[in-house]
Amino acid sequence: MSNPAQDLTLRYTTSQQELEDLVVARQKLETQLQENKIVQDEFDTLKDDTKVYKLTGNVLLPVEQFEAKNNVSKRLEFISKEIQRCEENIKGSQAALEQMRAELMKAQQAAQA
Numbered sequence: 001m002s003n004p005a006q007d008l009t010l011r012y013t014t015s016q017q018e019l020e021d022l023v024v025a026r027q028k029l030e031t032q033l034q035e036n037k038i039v040q041d042e043f044d045t046l047k048d049d050t051k052v053y054k055l056t057g058n059v060l061l062p063v064e065q066f067e068a069k070n071n072v073s074k075r076l077e078f079i080s081k082e083i084q085r086c087e088e089n090i091k092g093s094q095a096a097l098e099q100m101r102a103e104l105m106k107a108q109q110a111a112q113a
Helices: 004-045 065-112
Strands: 052-056 059-063
Touching: 004 065, 052 065, 059 065
Parallel strands: none
Antiparallel strands: 052 059
């Protein structure tokens, strides 16, 4: 039978890994956000009659410029919301880890007494 301190330590370690996963996901989203901002900046420099193509598989297909701009804008909005959601999850995870850390310290002190 496992003791409460071991269970808490296992939960703490699992929560730490989940926090690390959230941070990595946040970093990936930030990279995607920056890449899409670069694309949006490029669109801003185009003339209205400039042809735009989309890479689909191995083929470049023509696409309407307004449609491409709209897609990038929607993607930026989506990524921004995902970053916000991810940051909220990170804060929640950090708070839970702090609480578990305090419980672990109490359990260790009780075991030493």
